[in-house]
Amino acid sequence: MDEPLPSELLPRLDGLPGPARALTSARSAAMVRSIVDAALADPDAPARAEAPARMGWRRALRFAAAILFCFSGAVAPALVRHVKHTVAPRSPVAPPRQPEPRRERKHDLAPPAVEPPRTVAPVPRPMPPAPIVSVPRPNVSPAVEELDVEKAPPEDLLALANERRRVRDWGGADRLYRATSRRFPDSDAAVVAGVASATLHLEQLRDAAGALRDYRQALATRPTGPLAEEARWGIAEAERALGDSAAEALALRDFLAKHPGSALAPAARRRQAELAP
Amino acid sequence: MTAADPRLAAAVAGDRRALEELVAEILPRVRNLVRYLVRGDAEAEDIAQEAMVAIVRGLPSHRGEGTLQSWSDRVATRATFGCLRRVRRARAQLDGGADLEAVPHPDAPPDEYIASRRAVALLDRIPDDQRHALVLHHVLGMSVPDISADLGVPLETVRSRLRIGIGKLRALHGGERC
Structure with a gap:
């Protein structure tokens, strides 16, 4: 009974993403505010009755599509361990993780090889895409000083793409995501890159058709993988941006059928109701 | 963050900014624990909130x-069990496997986030009493007597839940890898 469990059975408890779903910094900040509001509103009231906090949290679901940004940011560096099959153990007694020092990048990215965006209406968003939650991770430095896109391993490409995205270089980030997908087709890295690229196209590059194609490709590659939920939600969002209500309704139905317990399920049902004739 | 953290005194004294900083620092771990x-x-998101x-x-x-x-781990654990008792009926409806679709594909990347999501997906498939004993003992490091006192069940029951829970978890893990 007291034998230690392998870390993959019960990973260490910490404040890094997982097992709770990763959050964007915007959503995390909204939660903090609503928790403090709720706690200070009426100290004698039961927590369960704190409507403002719950409502605030529910409203935050509208922004959860941006989870992908945080999610891919968390996944990309860790793909180092995936590719090398060396998942770091998370024993209960492991020391605290230290932030990874930022590295200066001397190289300049080549001009982005982004397809010309098709002209579509921008996706209606209640707020700008949330920035990535900065999650320090040890030993996952991409070690990219002079990155050769044609030779770099996928984890370096994804890590650098995240850097580009952080400075709002959407084209540069997309070029790196596409290089990852092109050089490592059918890999998990390609799925991460594909979904991240699709979200960039949908939310930043106003290219819903391109986003739709990438979400579908990612879903086809890993239909039951950990990003399937984000891909299915993205398909519905892209169809909405393209103005195809029938396709959007089908996408929402598929999303709810596959992910009925998703945090986005209430938003999907609300949208379904709006689309109902 | 230590007990002597000046933000703690400031937060208790009504400094909202200090309180928000503390909440922001505690929240990720509590969300993970509740999940x-x-x-x-x-x-889990509702209960974590x-x-x-309760912690604040x-x-x-x-x-x-x-x-x-x-x-805060202990307060969160007790608050979680309190919430679960209140929503037992609603949870019973979810016990039919509503989250089984969240079990990732065996080819899922074994990155830390994915690994922890995979682990919790397996936990979702074992009975709650065994799950709670496993998490309290192996994640929070609580002793069997402490768990017995917290859950209000005999020592032998805790040991039995741990033994059976580990066996199920291993079997599920092995089955997923096959």
Whole structure:
């Protein structure tokens, strides 16, 4: 009974993403505010009755599509361990993780090889895409000083793409995501890159058709993988941006059928109701 | 974050900014802890929020015995069990496997996030009593007597739940790898 469990059975408890779903910094900040509001509103009231906090949290679901940004940011560096099959153990007694020092990048990215965006209406968003939650991770430095896109391993490409995205270089980030997908087709890295690229196209590059194609490709590659939920939600969002209500309704139905317990399920049902004739 | 953290005193004294900083620091771990204990992301988010509210309201009672982190773990655990008792009926409806679709594909990347999501997906498939014993013992490091006292069940029951829970978890893990 007291034998230690392998870390993959019960990973260490910490404040890094997982097992709770990763959050964007915007959503995390909204939660903090609503928790403090709720706690200070009426100290004698039961927590369960704190409507403002719950409502605030529910409203935050509208922004959860941006989870992908945080999610891919968390996944990309860790793909180092995936590719090398060396998942770091998370024993209960492991020391605290230290932030990874930022590295200066001397190289300049080549001009982005982004397809010309098709002209579509921008996706209606209640707020700008949330920035990535900065999650320090040890030993996952991409070690990219002079990155050769044609030779770099996928984890370096994804890590650098995240850097580009952080400075709002959407084209540069997309070029790196596409290089990852092109050089490592059918890999998990390609799925991460594909979904991240699709979200960039949908939310930043106003290219819903391109986003739709990438979400579908990612879903086809890993239909039951950990990003399937984000891909299915993205398909519905892209169809909405393209103005195809029938396709959007089908996408929402598929999303709810596959992910009925998703945090986005209430938003999907609300949208379904709006689309109902 | 230690018991002597000046933000703690400031937060208790009504400094909202200090309180928000503390909440922001505690929240990720509490969300993870609650997700370990609770089946399904959506319900875990609701309960994590309630646990955080309980922690904030309990801050004035924190006497500095032990770290704030271990104290908040205990408060969050108790708040979670309280919430689960209140929503038992609703949870029973979810026990039919609503989250089974969240079990990732065996080819899922074994990155730390994915690994922890995979682990909790397996936890979602074992009975709650065994799950809670496993998390309290192996994640929070609580002793069997402490778990027995917290859950209000005999020592032997805790040991049995741990033994059976580990066996199921291993079997599920092995089956997923096949």
